Amino acid sequence: MPNPTAAMLVIGDEILSGRTRDANMHYLAGQLTEQGIDLREVRVVSDDPDAIVAAVKALSGAYDTVFTSGGIGPTHDDITADCIAAAFEVRIDVRADARALLAEHYANTGRELNEARLRMARIPDGATLIENPVSIAPGFTLGNVHVMAGVPSVFKAMVATVLPTLTGGAPLVSRTLRIDRGEGDIAGPLGTLAASYANLSFGSYPFQQDGRYGANVVIRGTDVAEVDTAFAALEAQFPA
């Protein structure tokens, strides 16, 4: 059975303007690979309702699971929750359980649960809350879409909550051989070898070091024994 598929939607002008370098994509990619879920596509869109709604619809229709990052804070530019509700055509309002989490948190920390902070308790109808042990304001899951914060520490904590609830597949295993020859010299035999292992993927990632060319060849697959066999063949083809 093929592994479940996933997509990620990163929401935020700050990434597209170059102000902030996204860190969540790389983190999620590694976590999903360990869990045997194939991350097939990532999209980054700006804080624009039409763009967010269109991307949510496209990705949630095309993949088993979608993860979003960003836009669920208290400020005017945090519009993700409303866009998710629009994409699924459901109502959204402050919800009692989310409000209670925030009320307790702000009471404990001596801060006011004002109108802006209450925005973080706006949850689309039918959604399940995602716990946020870092700063309390919850994410949520609606349909196959998991809506999470963009702040990396909060994003990580929410991923840790969501991942165990998902059905993973066979974890992808990989083995890497460093070959100190130019990609152009290894490409022919490497392509032939790759073609003979239909269940595995062979990636070649060139590098240059001290003026010399080389490549890291990565063999990936879900069957450890098959990866090991292919790796042995690769080593035999390209002895150190």
Place this chain on the structure above:
Amino acid sequence: MPNPTAAMLVIGDEILSGRTRDANMHYLAGQLTEQGIDLREVRVVSDDPDAIVAAVKALSGAYDTVFTSGGIGPTHDDITADCIAAAFEVRIDVRADARALLAEHYANTGRELNEARLRMARIPDGATLIENPVSIAPGFTLGNVHVMAGVPSVFKAMVATVLPTLTGGAPLVSRTLRIDRGEGDIAGPLGTLAASYANLSFGSYPFQQDGRYGANVVIRGTDVAEVDTAFAALEAQFPA
């Protein structure tokens, strides 16, 4: 007149598996912002022909300019050029000018221009070459799509070649105010202020430092005077 729009397509299993952290998106975002070109969307797809062709068609139809990164080397997993040709429904083959560049380079460096390396001279009909001062194998421009290497040093060099050929808009200027208060405390007045400057974007980026909450508020726009006026209003609203 609104600024020209752009999208980026990052191609590569290594990004989606978490093996490699993409660096080109952040670099291109910064360069485009300086040039007054609005990067509106980024997509990351795997080394899958259908996914690449579909993304190229969607992005080249929706935005003024598209930049791709990755998949133009000599190995079997380098399929970007063929996918671009398929997306534009044009023929692709080894082209004399690209072949001549490679032939000279490999002659000079004492390496063989073999069949694998010749793959890097496969250029879709009607494309213009993009110079590669780092490792010679060229990128190319077809229609509104600029096809560039994934290796960051080569990507940067190709961006430097392409950008001066594009019509930019008014560069986006930004000013940032650090406010040492929680986002929830500033969100109300900040939203009111943002609503009164329709031509500017106000972004709020929360942080936590030594257990205290704060936010960097960024005002962006193309009219420097208007950004300065709004920034003064922001400082008056949130004195240090």
